[in-house]
Amino acid sequence: MMHVLGLDIGKDTVFAHLIRMDGATHSLAAVPNTAVGFRQLLTWARTHGAPRATLHVVMEATGVYWERCAQYLFEQGCTVSVENPTRIRYFARSKARRGKTDAMDAALIAAYGSTMAPRTWRPPSAALHELKLLCRERSTLVVTLNAEQNRLHAMNHRAVVTQRLMALIQERVAFLQTQVETLERSMRTLIEGDPALAEPLQLLLTIPGYGFLTAASVLAETDGFALLETGRQISAYAGIAPAPVESGTSVHGHSRISKIGNAHLRRTAYLAASGARKSKGRVGEFYRHLRAQGKPPKVALVALGRKLLRIGLAVVKSGQPYQEAYRRCTPSVP
Template structure:
């Protein structure tokens, strides 16, 4: 049997079951699929997967597991494998989709998706995954819950506005809508208090967040959202990677003499982009440095929204820099540095 450099198990996760496909990278640089099988998405299925891998003698080479982020259905498997000290890789769905399309498969099934993920992890060196810290995991859950409740509240407020201006609205409907809005307000305030309590009880986290909130326009909630979504910037190696993760990287479209319109990719964490929108508007108005930057962009591009997006990107990079350097924001820093 030919020597194997790397063994990767592609996992296509679903709610009740998942498909696994064992792929190996040989010394000649070829990728071979050694077998595929369906398992239940449970602890029992996870143990059966390990047994099946041993039966295929796949533990001789370095063993990797690759899956795509599918809502929450992949999380239990990822934590289970990480706890077993395996190499775990979680790729974005669009990346997995593009790779699968390059294989020129005419069909699309869970089995083929698992095989494509197996080939992807065998061929390429992917970034390793590790669980978020317990504190940031809780904060991420709370901030996302809050965002969901705010979205629902906005819908209800719009409905209430329409009802009030309609002809002879039903009194019971108005009462129930107002009651639901009030209930949401109570729950949102409760979540915000819980977030503040967690931050207050963690001195190290409180000090780190103070660097971010020293930026004009950045509130505690904004700082918490960005820190939680990036796990305290622990997996971010540079500014370019950060912007790509947040979907604020610039996508250039051009071919020959034709020049398309450049725009941000939006293929990243939408929660970060949403959290930075209002602070960007605020800092572009009240912070002299960002105001000059915003006006320069708008003057050149003629579109205010492009200026706001540019400020969001600049703000995110600034937050990353202050977090890593453990420094408070200084508005006249460039002038001090020049002198």
């Protein structure tokens, strides 16, 4: 058992709430979101009988503002958990919380940490962190590129075409295409220069539906599967696990995926499933079996995406490439 320190982290400030093992609570008003402020946090906690080695620090993954604090406290020997804000928001609803201030948020996060015992966080390697940034930047640019290409297509079908405007859009499209290609080259160079990335990526590429971009994104978003051990864990982490809808004997709704998880990983799994659904092996059979059972295409794709994440975890953890005949895929749908 440990003392729990809940942190509400903003761009400039950090509010803290401490729940000691004996149940006593203490609150700290804003300290700077800097190394100086982080040292003040540890000093304050120690004065209240909670030295760093006994601290379980819990915070939300809000934007990027939590990253320096989490890294610092981890390096100082604290146990750190970084939680999806949606989980804490649902926890707040269960407590019927009224009102919202930074101090109240810190107390809520501490209560969540004390009640739910969230899993611990470890910082990814520098290479994995860079890969994640590259993958996400590429995804952002691709969305913008698609929007500009759609504008260009629409412009071509207008009754009156403005050539100057057309030229500007074409320039933007060409620029964005160059940027995307540059990012992809950077991703390949980074992975090829690091065996800790290259080896699991090659294993993922043996799975139907996994291309270079999909495999790179899955590695980046899971931190190389470092903190994931089971298929259930990776399904929950991606927010792609079934969420049953039941109440007594009268309500039995259709299950849905929870969507409480990593949206980037969830999108990547869906894209991988879209590519794998027509494959001739067992992965493709899995999708076709679900469709033959009457499952809608999107439901079948979500189930296949979940299956592909689980297979990816299995091959990386085992160090063995995907084997078509190793195990039959058993349909499981939300």
